[in-house]
Amino acid sequence: MKARRKLLINRKFQLSFLNYTCGIASIVFSVFFIANEYFFWKFNKYGISLGLPKTHFYFTLLTEQEKTMALVFTVSIIFIFAVLIFFGLYYSNKIAGPIRHLEYFLKKKAQEADNSHIKFRSKDYFHELEEPINQLIDRASK
Numbered sequence: 526m527k528a529r530r531k532l533l534i535n536r537k538f539q540l541s542f543l544n545y546t547c548g549i550a551s552i553v554f555s556v557f558f559i560a561n562e563y564f565f566w567k568f569n570k571y572g573i574s575l576g577l578p579k580t581h582f583y584f585t586l587l588t589e590q591e592k593t594m595a596l597v598f599t600v601s602i603i604f605i606f607a608v609l610i611f612f613g614l615y616y617s618n619k620i621a622g623p624i625r626h627l628e629y630f631l632k633k634k635a636q637e638a639d640n641s642h643i644k645f646r647s648k649d650y651f652h653e654l655e656e657p658i659n660q661l662i663d664r665a666s667k
Contacts, residue, residue: 532614532615532618533614533618534618534621534622534625535617535621535624535625538617538620538621538624539613539614539617539618539621542613542617542620543609543610543613543614543617546609546613547606547609547610547613550605550606550609554598554602554605557598558598561594561598565587565590565591565594568587569584569587572584572587619648619649619650620650620651622645622646622649623645623646623649623650623651623654624651626643626645626646626649627643627654627658630643630658634662640662640663640666641662642655642658642659642662643655643658643659643662
């Protein structure tokens with residue numbers, strides 16, 4: 526049986542990472558929302574400039590389309606935020622995991638005379654740190 530995988534291992538870093546990611550996404554969504562509102566406002570002004578009555582089919586269609594776009598944006602935003610949160614946790618874990626592993630490894634080294642080498646998980650980032658850390662261990666043990 527495979528061990529349960531914990532995605533949130535460095536709460537401060539990972540939640541900060543998610544806040545920045547969701548903050549940027551919120552700015553992008555706001556820009557699109559404002560652009561959408563501007564688009565329908567321009568079409569509404571155009572209908573008024575033509576002298577169309579408020580009961581004209583043009584305004585009915587415009588209102589229906591505006592409601593449809595609002596629904597599409599809302600569903601899209603919810604879906605995209607869910608995806609951002611999942612992948613934000615997943616990828617921030619690949620950063621926080623090696624740092625956490627290195628922290629525990631160094632604390633263990635400081636407490637006992639052990640010549641073992643550090644090894645990160647295969648899918649983690651920062652594999653380039655393994656070699657210099659292990660060289661330092663080899664040098665210190667001589």
